[in-house]
Amino acid sequence: MMVFFLTSIFGGIGLFFVPSRIIFNYLGGIIVLFTYFCVFLNFGEFYTLLFSFFVDRMANRFVFLSSFITLLMLYSRYKIYKTSEFSLVFSSFLYILLFTLIVSFYVRDYLLFYLFFEISLIPTLLIITGWGYQPERLQAGLYFLFYTLFASLPLLLLLVYIMVFIGGLGYLTSIYGSGLSAFMFSEVVVISFFGSLAFLVKLPIFFTHL
Amino acid sequence: MAGSIILAGVLLKLGGYGLMRLSYLGESFYSVLGGYLIGLGLIGIVFVGLMCCRLNDFKALVAYSSVAHMAMVICGVITFFLWGYEGSLIMMIGHGLSSSGLFCVVNLYYERTGSRSFYINKGMLLVLPILTLLFFILRAANMAAPPTINLISEIFLMAGIIGFEYFMLLVFPIGSFLGAVFTLFMFSYSQHGRVYDSKFSYSNLSVRECHVLLIHIVPVNLLVLNPSLFIEIG
Numbered sequence: 001m002m003v004f005f006l007t008s009i010f011g012g013i014g015l016f017f018v019p020s021r022i023i024f025n026y027l028g029g030i031i032v033l034f035t036y037f038c039v040f041l042n043f044g045e046f047y048t049l050l051f052s053f054f055v056d057r058m059a060n061r062f063v064f065l066s067s068f069i070t071l072l073m074l075y076s077r078y079k080i081y082k083t084s085e086f087s088l089v090f091s092s093f094l095y096i097l098l099f100t101l102i103v104s105f106y107v108r109d110y111l112l113f114y115l116f117f118e119i120s121l122i123p124t125l126l127i128i129t130g131w132g133y134q135p136e137r138l139q140a141g142l143y144f145l146f147y148t149l150f151a152s153l154p155l156l157l158l159l160v161y162i163m164v165f166i167g168g169l170g171y172l173t174s175i176y177g178s179g180l181s182a183f184m185f186s187e188v189v190v191i192s193f194f195g196s197l198a199f200l201v202k203l204p205i206f207f208t209h210l
Numbered sequence: 211m212a213g214s215i216i217l218a219g220v221l222l223k224l225g226g227y228g229l230m231r232l233s234y235l236g237e238s239f240y241s242v243l244g245g246y247l248i249g250l251g252l253i254g255i256v257f258v259g260l261m262c263c264r265l266n267d268f269k270a271l272v273a274y275s276s277v278a279h280m281a282m283v284i285c286g287v288i289t290f291f292l293w294g295y296e297g298s299l300i301m302m303i304g305h306g307l308s309s310s311g312l313f314c315v316v317n318l319y320y321e322r323t324g325s326r327s328f329y330i331n332k333g334m335l336l337v338l339p340i341l342t343l344l345f346f347i348l349r350a351a352n353m354a355a356p357p358t359i360n361l362i363s364e365i366f367l368m369a370g371i372i373g374f375e376y377f378m379l380l381v382f383p384i385g386s387f388l389g390a391v392f393t394l395f396m397f398s399y400s401q402h403g404r405v406y407d408s409k410f411s412y413s414n415l416s417v418r419e420c421h422v423l424l425i426h427i428v429p430v431n432l433l434v435l436n437p438s439l440f441i442e443i444g
Contacts, residue, residue: 058299062227065306068429069219076215076314076422101220105227113231117224124221171234192243195232202225203280206254
């Protein structure tokens with residue numbers, strides 16, 4: 001616990017070096033720092049009006065990582081705040097990306113996770129295109145976007161197919177239900193191949209994305 | 211630079227997180243393709259490690275080492291052992307922090323020298339020794355040296371993967387060793403040696419830049435003191 005406290009205070013000191021003409025950064029940063037202390041919480045499943053959340057400790061670690069790195073990115077691009085007028089747009093894109101990532105780690109369904117997985121590509125593309133460094137990033141960004149979308153489209157079809165058979169798509173549905181034993185072996189091959197292909201392209205494995 | 215940090219730091223982990231959540235569907239999910247995917251991962255580690263030893267571009271080297279680490283992650287998830295699973299989780303966190311720190315360092319050298327090539331960023335130990343220290347600690351995290359959490363993750367992954375198949379005892383240490391090889395190669399090419407003759411002045415490291423790198427280093431090195439924050443044992 002002390003370790004988290006120390007690292008979060010240590011990281012939070014950096015927020016004060018950002019120029020104060022953007023108060024938005026302070027508010028967002030304080031909210032993000034708050035997520036550091038929530039790593040131990042284990043709410044389990046809970047339902048709100050819009051989404052149903054699944055807060056377990058595994059997701060909390062990724063939320064910690066995402067918010068930490070987002071704060072670091074805000075802190076490391078110091079020149080944006082001095083020289084550019086689009087600094088507010090840049091930091092707002094970062095916060096939008098962080099928000100979609102946090103929601104994608106906390107949702108309870110596979111389908112909602114897929115939705116936010118795809119949505120998080122768009123702010124990334126905008127950040128790379130708008131504030132990147134070399135000219136090849138434009139073509140590389142488009143290439144990256146379409147490659148990921150193309151490889152993860154079978155995942156969408158697959159999730160709908162599984163939904164028809166199992167009846168629900170929560171993370172724990174297959175523990176209480178019959179899981180993948182509802183399918184024949186040939187279907188399990190297809191399911192595992194297309195299901196993992198989407199994520200294997202995202203994590204760059206040797207034959208995909210290289 | 212910010213885009214590549216967020217890409218390597220978080221979005222790759224989104225893919226790994228998806229694979230881990232898909233494994234909740236049951237053991238039969240990975241029973242069919244598991245062997246092939248582990249083979250693909252190990253080929254990824256070894257080939258990427260070998261390829262990194264011949265690169266001369268900083269940023270490409272850090273990006274390819276990300277590929278190697280993520281290949282280890284999927285190997286750990288597919289084994290379906292608890293140790294492999296936890297190892298891949300901790301590796302994702304440790305890699306996210308250390309890899310984004312390395313992109314920051316590469317960007318610092320790029321801002322000063324205007325190039326990302328090894329042949330131009332030479333002899334930096336004489337010029338910016340503080341950056342040498344921070345760079346080395348981040349590189350130590352990349353090659354899974356103690357006391358970083360990357361060491362814990364490599365140990366757990368090794369236990370998981372070797373438990374899956376004893377043949378991995380020959381293949382996985384080669385990948386790990388090659389990671390250390392290109393890491394030290396990159397460090398020693400950029401720090402040791404004679405300073406590049408055509409550049410005469412380097413701006414010194416500001417507090418902000420040092421702080422950015424320290425923010426990457428401190429969690430990676432301190433979280434080993436209480437790993438039960440991240441590891442669910444039993």
